[in-house]
Amino acid sequence: MKLELTRQEFMxxxxxxxxxxxxxxxxxxxxVTLEATDLKxxxxxxxxxxxxxxxxxxxxxxxxxxxxxxxxNEEDLLLEVNSSRGLLRAGRNKMRFPVMPIExxxxxxxxxxxxxxxxxxxxxxxxxxxxxxxxxxxxxxFPRYLGTCLLKLEDYxxxxxxxxxxxxxxxxxxCVENNxxxxxxxxxxxxxxxxxxxxxxxxxxxxxxxxxxxxxxxxNIELSLRKxxxxxxxxxxxxxxxxxxxxxxxxxxxxxVLDRVxxxxxxxxxxxxAMTLYNNEVRVTSRSAEHGVVTEVFxxxxxxxxxxxxxxxxxxxxxxxxxxxxxxxxxxxxEDTQMRMMREGDDSFLYMLMPARLSNVDFLTDEEMEIxxx
Numbered sequence: 001m002k003l004e005l006t007r008q009e010f011m012x013x014x015x016x017x018x019x020x021x022x023x024x025x026x027x028x029x030x031x032v033t034l035e036a037t038d039l040k041x042x043x044x045x046x047x048x049x050x051x052x053x054x055x056x057x058x059x060x061x062x063x064x065x066x067x068x069x070x071x072x073n074e075e076d077l078l079l080e081v082n083s084s085r086g087l088l089r090a091g092r093n094k095m096r097f098p099v100m101p102i103e104x105x106x107x108x109x110x111x112x113x114x115x116x117x118x119x120x121x122x123x124x125x126x127x128x129x130x131x132x133x134x135x136x137x138x139x140x141x142f143p144r145y146l147g148t149c150l151l152k153l154e155d156y157x158x159x160x161x162x163x164x165x166x167x168x169x170x171x172x173x174x175c176v177e178n179n180x181x182x183x184x185x186x187x188x189x190x191x192x193x194x195x196x197x198x199x200x201x202x203x204x205x206x207x208x209x210x211x212x213x214x215x216x217x218x219x220n221i222e223l224s225l226r227k228x229x230x231x232x233x234x235x236x237x238x239x240x241x242x243x244x245x246x247x248x249x250x251x252x253x254x255x256x257v258l259d260r261v262x263x264x265x266x267x268x269x270x271x272x273x274a275m276t277l278y279n280n281e282v283r284v285t286s287r288s289a290e291h292g293v294v295t296e297v298f299x300x301x302x303x304x305x306x307x308x309x310x311x312x313x314x315x316x317x318x319x320x321x322x323x324x325x326x327x328x329x330x331x332x333x334x335e336d337t338q339m340r341m342m343r344e345g346d347d348s349f350l351y352m353l354m355p356a357r358l359s360n361v362d363f364l365t366d367e368e369m370e371i372x373x374x
Contacts, residue, residue, distance in 0.1 A: 001027050001056030005077040009049025011069060016198060017043050018066050024105045025058045035108055041191045042108045046220035059100040060086060068095050109224050111215045114208040118178035120158055122199040122218055129196040131171035131349045132160020134322040136189035144230035149192050151185040153178055161235055162189055167315050168235055168352040176204055185214050186232055187225045195223050245277055245307040245332040249300035251323040257296045258317045261286050264294040265313035272356050273313040278306035309335050310358035319351035
């Protein structure tokens with residue numbers, strides 16, 4: 001195998017596979033295909049910035065070769081690989097490195113025979129993944145749906161749903177085209193987020209799936225994820241429409257408030273913050289026995305019903321950040337039942353969070369209240 005590489009152009013393709021341990025080069029007279037996998041996810045793409053001098057194939061360690069590419073001071077490179085060794089020439093400089101036996105590369109799932117699901121704008125899909133995975137927890141063994149995200153085709157929309165039992169995120173975007181068949185696809189949320197990082201093009205993505213795998217095709221890139229074999233909860237059953245107090249606000253205005261409160265909240269074991277809403281004022285408080293107390297006052301449009309309720313600060317912040325730059329509404333159902341965030345007049349995203357139980361130490365003392373009100 002022998003290739004001429006234009007470094008900057010080739011790096012655009014290399015970045016897609018750089019997170020994997022090894023990359024297989026498949027070189028034909030028509031071009032170079034890069035393939036990589038960790039058995040849970042796979043990437044296959046047509047390499048840019050290459051000129052084929054000799055065909056062949058090779059399994060190249062990612063870290064060693066990738067560092068050579070990044071640190072080279074030459075733009076035009078020559079890569080030669082035999083069965084046991086690679087050579088990268090950069091001007092008068094030479095860098096030798098070992099390669100892996102090609103037979104050690106595992107088989108990547110092939111898209112042939114998979115069912116076409118839908119076609120969707122790449123930017124819309126990236127937005128969907130970001131919002132719909134907002135309630136996923138770290139992957140765990142049981143229940144297996146924890147750490148996953150459900151992709152669900154309904155009518156002309158693709159939905160993304162995640163939950164960890166204490167919160168729920170539901171997002172949807174319209175499809176450009178779909179097969180008209182409702183389908184459920186359950187994958188690891190973290191793997192799905194990695195897919196969204198490659199979707200920077202304002203183009204369309206085609207989604208395919210079979211019983212074990214889902215594929216995302218965009219231009220010269222094919223990404224695949226292994227499905228999670230688990231039953232996702234019937235999330236619609238846990239949502240209710242009861243509203244006790246409503247808060248209207250501009251989402252970006254609340255984020256710095258919460259970030260400051262989180263300085264203290266993250267130092268207490270339960271990560272608790274207390275919110276008091278009354279007369280268009282929101283008071284957010286968090287206390288730590290070792291690090292003190294913080295109170296922030298935020299102004300928004302509230303309904304007449306006053307309310308004091310506690311939340312996990314990290315979970316609450318995740319929901320507000322998922323709202324993006326929007327006018328938003330929070331609907332509170334009371335002190336002991338769910339809160340729902342959404343964009344005002346827009347049903348494309350919903351974030352539900354269950355409250356945390358507050359104790360007396362989570363509230364300000366009378367003396368502290370006097371200081372805050374000065």
